[in-house]
Structures are given as C-alpha cells and as structure tokens.
Amino acid sequence: MRSEASEGTVLGADVCVVGGGPGGRALALALTRLGCDVVLLEKRDPARGGAPAFRGESVSPDGVRLLDGLGVWERLRKAAHRVDRLEIEDAGRRVLDVRFADFPYRYRHPVELAQPTLLAALAEPAGPLPGTCTVLEPATAVGLLVEGPAVTGVRASTPTGTVRVSAALTVGADGRYSAVRRLSGLAEHARQLPLERDVVWLKLPFPAEWDRRAYRVRIAGDSHGLFLPSTDGTVRVGLNIPKGGLRTLRAGGLGQLHARIGHLAPEAAEAARDGLRSWSETALLDIFTTELPRWSAPGVVLIGDAAHTLSPVLGQGVNHALADAVTLAPLVAEALDRDRRAHGRALLEALQHFQRRREPDVGRSRALQLRQERMFTLTAPAATALRRTVYRALDASPALRRRVLAPAYFPGQRPVAPPEQQDAASEAAPV
Template identity: 85%
Template sequence: MSADVCVVGGGPGGRALALALTRLGCDVVLLEKRDPARGAGPAFRGESVSPDGVRLLDLLGVGERVRQAAHRVDRLEIEDAGQRVLDVRFADFPYRYRHPVELAQHTLLTALAEQTGRQPGGCTVLEPATVTGLLVDGPAVTGVRANTPTGPVRVTAALTVGADGRYSAVRRLSGLAEHARHTPLQRDVVWLKLPFPADWDRRAYRVRIAGDSHGLFLPSTDGTLRVGLNIPKGGLRTLRSGGLGGLHTRLDRLAPQAGAAARTSLHSWSDTALLDIFTAEVPRWSAPGVVLIGDAAHTLSPVLGQGVNHALADAVELATLAAEALGRDRRAHSRALLAALQLFQRRREPHVRRSRALQLRQERMFTLTAPAATALRRTVYRALDASPALRRRVLAPAYFPGHTPLRQAARTPEVRLV
C-alpha cells in the first residue's frame, strides 16, 4: 500500500491528524493495533478535554457531533486538610471557549473516524495492525511493515507519524528514543469508578489533599465518579496486601462520600486500573520521513488532564505544515518536509514545556508532608484563589494556550455544551 502519510496509532491524536490531513487533500493510511471487535478498550482512558481541546474539535468539524455526549465542567476546586483553598470558575476567564468537558474517548474516536470517512479521497484504516518495523531508504524512513489478521503488509509513505502513545513503537524503531529522558514521578495512580455522591456538584473537578495523599475526583459522562487515587511509586502490592479495606480507608481520608460509595460498589481489584506515572521528553521529535506526536513525543502526567489536548493540538499544527510541504513537487518536497517537521516542534514544544512545568510544580505541591510546607501550600492556593489575574497567569497556559482574549477578538457567543 502507499500513501502520502502513514499514521501509526488510532487514539485522539492519530485520528485527529488523519482527519485534518484528509481535509487538506492528503492520502492517508492509519494503523491501529487494538481490535475494534473487542469494544472500546480500557474504562479509565483520558476523558478530560480542555477548553482549547473543545476549540480544536470545532476546528476539525466534529464539535457539533460530540456536543450532546459531552459533560461541561464549570469549576475546579481544591480542598486541603478538609478546607477549600481554591475554587476556580471557568466562566470568569475572558475567552470564547471557557469550559473544559468530559467526553468518553470512544465517542470522540468514533466522531473523528466518521468525519474522516466523509472526506473525498478518504483514509484507509487497518485495524488491528501491529507495526513490526520501519521501511528505510538511506537515512529516510519511507513507511512501515505491519502484521494484520490477513497477513503482513507494507505501507510506503512520504511521512510516517508515530501517534502510538507513551510506549511508542515508532519512537523506538526510528531511533528517536535514543536520547529520551524518562522521569518517574514519586507516585502512581489507581483509577476507579464509583457512584456519584448525591450531594456533590456534577459540574466540578475536585482535588482532595490530606497529608501525603491526594486524589482526583472527576465527573464522567456515564454519570459515575472517576477517581484517581495517588499511591507511592511501586506501592500497589503494599496497598493490595491490606485488601479493599485499605483502599476504602484511603478514600475515607480524602473524601468520606467516595469512601462510602466504594464500600457498596467496589467488589474486587479488577474494578481498578493502575497508571504508572512518568514524564518522557524526546529531544528530537522527527527525523527524515518520520515524526512523533502526542504522548509518543512528550508524555505528561494526568494532572490537569493535558494528554488529549496536546495530542489534538499537535495533530492540527502538524497537518497544516505537512500538507503544505507534501504539496510541493517531488524534487523539493523532501527538504520542505524536513523543514516543516522541525518547525512543527519549534512551535509546539514551548506549549508542552509550560504544561509540563505546571504539572511538575503541582506534583511537588501535592506531595509536601512537613507541617510548614503544607501550610505554605495552603497559603499559595489561597493567594491564587484571591487573585483573578494570578489565576489567569497560572492556568491560562494549560487550559487556553490557543485562545485570544475576547477583548482582543470579536465578541462572539460561547459555543454551548450540555
């Protein structure tokens, strides 16, 4: 098979890139290793879409398609030692797209795939398909080899894109992983879903901190509560040795309502999932004929739910640059494509770097344990809560990186989400 672009990975970044490229007239082959016959996949995949992600979905033409399935979030609150120290109202930010949403990843992927199928020329999708190697011609990657249920395939392409996540095969096979910096954080996260507490606001993100423990409590589109409970790095075996009662006790300490819900609905450890928390920084995102996007290029932690949003932003940025370079005559497009890939990293890397820095600051804040340090943490959050200007300065790079304040743009009504 041959194409202008071969996209490896059918997550949000890969599907968004395939859609954007086909809209720009490129011929695309997308490979996804997960078998669609096995359903939507893990239940704890990222569902949080930032206001900037909502803007990008509208730009890709799928905003209307997903709107009825999205759950709008109005507030972000942090409680520390039982006291509310921060309450952010997203409506207070001066942007057209103000609110993050929760959106089931299966719904998002289906919408992106269906919209891609409507484009002239379209996109060939091979799933399940597992990449086993790269095709090369001298220093350049020219495509991939993959296994499918019907046998091996070869896909030749002017550009191969690794959108295959935090354990990217394309990153490893291309040599771009050689100088990657992998930084384990001090904790892992146990994800679980619980009945939503009756007296909680369904439009709020909650962070609860108690001593050296913290948890994320997020509303899900299916009406449940998605919980990310931090544990010490490698501490799952110790936690499980205490039985489910130990998990209930941790939840009680952070949020008694969630602890009560867990006692009635959490029946075994198979109802949970472990996420190994680390960041990965890849110095070079591209080489001749190949580029990485999303988690393959820059793995982030789950704080502030940035993974999906950066994958979408990467896809939109790369599609425009790559389509222009591929549209040139064949003698010139190799040099133009290499320059486009380098420009892609220069444009996107500062946004990723700011998000990573904010996440790492929050990670350090969450893990403070000394009395003086935890008192300082509460003081910092209260200062942030008291100053709208400071809130915009700290949170805008994470939630609104592609936005122009309304005072600088046409005052159009905010696109509503249910």
C-alpha cells in the same frame, strides 16, 4: 474506509499514521481534509471493545476549540458533560474554587467526554473529503521500512498476515510506550522522568451531595485524589499511591483502598464500600514524563504521548495530542505538495518547524504539572501550610489564577472582551 489486509499486502499513502488514539485519528482527519491519502494502523481490535476505560475523558477548553476546528464538536456537544468549577480542598478546607465562566476566552469550559465517543467522531467525517483514509485495525506496527537515511514506511502485523505501507511520511502516534519512537532511534536521547507516585483509577457511584459540574481535588498531607464527574453518571477517581506501591496496597486488601478514598472524601466513603468490589475494577497509571530532544528524523515524526508523555494533572494529554495533529497537518500537506514538485527538503523542514511551534506550549504544561506534582507530595507541616497559602493566594486573585492556569487550559486562545464572550461549550447538554 476500513480495509482487510491479506498476506504480503503492500499499500501506498502520503502519510502512514501509527496509532488510532486522539492524536492519530485527529491527524488522519486533518490530513484527509487537506487532500492527503492516509493509511492508519491501530493495534487494538475493534471487535474487542473500544478504548480502555478511564482514559482521556477530561478534555480542556482548548481541546474543545481544536475539536470545533476539526468540524466534529457539533456532533460531540450532546455527548459531552460541561464542567463549571475546579475545587481544591486541602486538610478538609476549601482553598481554591475556580469558576471557568470567569475566564475571558471564547472556549472556557473543560468537558468530560468518553474516549470511544471522541474517537468515533474523529473516525467518521460528516461528509466526503478530498483525501482518503484507509484504517487497518487490528494492525500492529512491528518494523519501519528504511531507504538510506530515511524512513519510507511501516511493516505491520495483522491477523491475516504482514502488511507493508510505503509512505512519504510515517507518524508515530502510538502513545506513551511508542514503538515508532524506539524503532526510529528517536528514543535514544529521551529523558524519562519518573514521578514520585502512580495513580490508581476507578469509578464510583456519584455522591448525592456533590455538584456534577465540578472537578474536585482532595489533599491530605502527601495523599491526594482527583474526583471527576463522568459522562456515564459515575465519579472517576484518580488516587495517588507511592511509586510502585500497588502491590503493597493490594496486599492490604480492598478495605484499605476504601479507607483511603473515605479519608480524602468522606462523602464518597459509602459509595466506595458499596460500589468497589474487585481490583479488576481499577486501573494503574504509571506516572512519568518523557522529553525528547528531537521529535523527527527524515521520513518520520512523533506526535502526542509518543513525543511528550505528560502526567495526568489538569488533563493535558488529549489536548496536546489534538494540538499536535492540527498543527502538523497543514505543514505536512504543504510540504508534500512542494516536494512533489521540487523533490526538495520541504518535508524535513516542516517537521522541524512543527516541533518549534509545539514545544513551548508542551513545555509550559509540563512545568505547571511538575510544580503541581511537587506540591502534592509535600508532607512537612510548614510545607503543607505554604501549599495552602499558595492556593489561597490564587483563589484571591483572578489575575494570578489566569496567569497560572492559562497555559494549561487556554494556550491557543487570546482573551476576548466581555461583550464578545461566547462560550462554545456552554450549550453542551447536561448528561
């Protein structure tokens, strides 16, 4: 249900979710399925278009599993583009070729999925649900309501005035620059680790000789680029540049950007020259990771990028935002029910339990990403030779590949025996 706010509106809910990205929308859906009443605030104006381009299009196999559990995968299947391979080339030679079909899991394939399509599916449940979800958009959370030591809701600014939402639980699902994290004080002990590079994102016509079902990583010295098939038939390119290096790159003109792409992927050189005409067709992602010792305080909890910003390596952000939502919802629904009867500490304990359940998986993804980020930045000949050796060792050993990649792609799945193997993404229609 969408609703218009008028000046001084006061709304009540079990849970107020701030942020309508993958984490916030999935949580609102999971909670309403469990009978909770939710108010969701999203600052973007739907009249001005959907989610920003380039964002969150790669969804890992575990993300597909979570979407299936939320009951939205069947509706998304046709819009998703299944990916079969991950290929890494270093110094012009293929050093790793991962075939997702070889992994012994029920959900084996990552998919590409436009974020507006994903968000629309999460926002529109297939049928009536026991709880209610009121969505205010645009509505920007600007303050928290506080009573004693506890957060009791949110103050939000909307085009028609201020809205106050009072709720037993406020959830900051408001992304990497989270206002709820800052306003709640949870940001105080945050450890932000800037990585050594930023990423420029852009889209190009798809090179004719490339297989549309492969992720490509191209490395040359300390430069690298990600080349990912997109649902709109283009290739999404993530090009690394030195931290803060956009100004220098732009000063060199678009020709320099074309040359970088051509250096990493000669097959895409012509597409870059012909297809990329303006800097406005690019977007910059400032790469950092954020670690918080505490994800919650009385009456408030953070999920997704707000709780643990990750780097874009191996497309982990959407998956972890969904996993947070799916893990948190039943804990909260049960705790609210117990608290209503006993006025107890159930909610606070549930929030701590949530962090204990999710932190190890997030930590494993972060460690894998940081290791990979370091590998990308090696320059000395001996170090880059070692990097190629590591990739080749992975390429040669299915067991090693599984050990290294499972935390990123299959953290919530147990291996299945071959006869039971059945891939829920494998029937995804080609785009």
